[in-house]
Amino acid sequence: xxxxxxxxxxxxxxxxxxxxxxxxxxxxxxxxxPNPIKQSTYECGIETRGEAWVQFRACYYVFALLFVVFxxxxxxxxxxxxxxxxxxxxxxxxxxxxxxxxxxxxxxxxRKDALRWT
Amino acid sequence: MEALIRWLVDTxxxxxxxxxxxxxxxxxxxxxxxxxxxxxxxxxxxxxRKVLARIQDRVGPNRAGPLGVLQxxxxxxxxxxxxxxxxxxxxxxxxxxxxxxxxVAAILVFAVLPVAPGVIGADLQxxxxxxxxxxxxxxxxxxxxGWSSDNKFALLGAFRAxxxxxxxEIPIVLAIxxxxxxxxxxxxxxxxxxxxxxxxxxxxxxxxxLLVASIAEIGRSPFDLLEAESEIVAGYHVEYSxxxxxxxxxxxYMHLFASAGVITTLFLGGxxxxxxxxDSLLGVLLGFIYFVVKTTAVIWIMMWVRGTLFRIRxxxxxxxxxxxxxxxxxxxxxxxxxxxxxxxxxxxxxxWIALLGANVIAALLMMIVISLLARRSxxxxxxxxxxxx
Numbered sequence: 211x212x213x214x215x216x217x218x219x220x221x222x223x224x225x226x227x228x229x230x231x232x233x234x235x236x237x238x239x240x241x242x243x244p245n246p247i248k249q250s251t252y253e254c255g256i257e258t259r260g261e262a263w264v265q266f267r268a269c270y271y272v273f274a275l276l277f278v279v280f281x282x283x284x285x286x287x288x289x290x291x292x293x294x295x296x297x298x299x300x301x302x303x304x305x306x307x308x309x310x311x312x313x314x315x316x317x318x319x320x321r322k323d324a325l326r327w328t
Numbered sequence: 329m330e331a332l333i334r335w336l337v338d339t340x341x342x343x344x345x346x347x348x349x350x351x352x353x354x355x356x357x358x359x360x361x362x363x364x365x366x367x368x369x370x371x372x373x374x375x376x377r378k379v380l381a382r383i384q385d386r387v388g389p390n391r392a393g394p395l396g397v398l399q400x401x402x403x404x405x406x407x408x409x410x411x412x413x414x415x416x417x418x419x420x421x422x423x424x425x426x427x428x429x430x431x432v433a434a435i436l437v438f439a440v441l442p443v444a445p446g447v448i449g450a451d452l453q454x455x456x457x458x459x460x461x462x463x464x465x466x467x468x469x470x471x472x473x474g475w476s477s478d479n480k481f482a483l484l485g486a487f488r489a490x491x492x493x494x495x496x497e498i499p500i501v502l503a504i505x506x507x508x509x510x511x512x513x514x515x516x517x518x519x520x521x522x523x524x525x526x527x528x529x530x531x532x533x534x535x536x537x538l539l540v541a542s543i544a545e546i547g548r549s550p551f552d553l554l555e556a557e558s559e560i561v562a563g564y565h566v567e568y569s570x571x572x573x574x575x576x577x578x579x580x581y582m583h584l585f586a587s588a589g590v591i592t593t594l595f596l597g598g599x600x601x602x603x604x605x606x607d608s609l610l611g612v613l614l615g616f617i618y619f620v621v622k623t624t625a626v627i628w629i630m631m632w633v634r635g636t637l638f639r640i641r642x643x644x645x646x647x648x649x650x651x652x653x654x655x656x657x658x659x660x661x662x663x664x665x666x667x668x669x670x671x672x673x674x675x676x677x678x679x680w681i682a683l684l685g686a687n688v689i690a691a692l693l694m695m696i697v698i699s700l701l702a703r704r705s706x707x708x709x710x711x712x713x714x715x716x717x
Binding site for chain 2: 232244312
């Protein structure tokens with residue numbers, strides 16, 4: 211078990227080396243002639259007004275909340291699915307009820323128009 | 329891998345088992361981290377250009393090398409020598425880290441992919457969970473890039489990216505859940521071993537859900553809203569140039585291959601095929617060839633979709649995920665779970681039939697529900713129009 215994660219660790223180090231090495235080589239060979247116009251924010255040639263961190267619509271936040279609900283659900287259901295063959299019938303009923311409650315949450319969000327992009 | 333470790337220990341007696349394991353791990357990670365990205369990016373960018381050119385009735389790359397096969401290397405040299413422009417107001421640390429993370433996240437998925445019989449970096453017990461978790465790192469990279477660029481296009485692209493990627497993450501997990509139920513394990517090696525029949529044949533609905541959601545997850549057309557060039561220029565990587573842009577590109581193609589590889593492993597039997605086995609070197613090689621061919625076929629379907637369909641609107645995109653794929657996934661998981669526990673299911677053949685039946689029922693149920701809902705909303709819209717008159 212630990213040796214498997216050792217492999218993931220080794221791969222993570224090697225995988226980081228690739229882009230770092232690539233960027234380092236590029237840093238050595240590429241031309242460097244910065245000027246203020248070049249470094250200004252690219253907006254198709256129009257001059258930028260204000261900074262980029264402006265307010266965005268709240269819809270994104272609602273979808274993110276919904277995502278959390280279902281992602282946590284998935285984390286709970288995966289171990290259940292692994293042990294499924296050893297489980298008795300009541301585990302099926304339990305899981306169905308669990309999924310039904312979450313489906314209810316989805317229906318609720320749907321009825322409340324939280325899923326509508328306005 | 330295990331066989332190679334044993335062979336090393338037997339042939340070079342002073343080598344301890346732990347050291348031999350370390351050597352094999354380092355070699356294999358080196359292959360995955362340095363050789364695989366170059367080969368995959370060069371081969372599949374070439375393939376993508378040729379396929380798209382064919383669909384659009386063009387020739388495609390034909391200048392660099394015979395039939396343009398060296399185009400990828402020409403691009404690499406060009407990217408390497410391009411000046412790197414960083415916006416003056418950018419958050420430099422995050423700006424530089426984002427492409428690195430995008431590449432690393434895509435490469436790390438390969439750690440759990442069984443690419444040939446017995447060749448798997450880490451057959452983690454929570455393998456599919458690892459795939460999903462590492463896949464989510466790519467989303468963080470997109471958000472980091474958009475956030476740090478100090479560009480409204482980039483920020484908008486990043487927001488879209490996150491909204492889209494998290495929406496399609498759930499159908500992916502639900503489709504994987506159906507596979508885990510059928511295979512009884514989260515280890516990718518065990519899932520491959522469980523596929524006496526490829527799961528695509530017995531779980532066709534889950535296969536299609538995963539295929540569609542994967543296309544969205546890697547942000548390819550028709551789900552390429554995060555880099556819709558006609559709306560927000562290039563989305564989250566609009567401010568990137570030179571090698572940093574190249575690493576987003578590499579990350580994208582690695583992610584493409586990794587996603588197709590996961591689909592192959594979960595649904596198409598991975599390396600399984602006639603004569604593929606871990607007993608002989610030939611069998612291993614044959615298994616690797618099967619894996620690559622199947623993965624390339626999946627990638628080809630994705631390219632075909634890209635060449636055929638147009639980009640969809642963001643509200644349609646989110647509706648499709650939340651109002652179609654997620655309910656379908658939930659129904660599917662319940663149907664598969666119930667089908668596996670039916671008292672009549674007591675032989676392997678019956679098991680496959682029960683799984684297939686569960687898929688058909690789930691698909692039919694979803695179709696009925698969605699057509700009723702669509703009819704209702706259509707008639708409501710008609711009433712609204714009539715009322716306005």
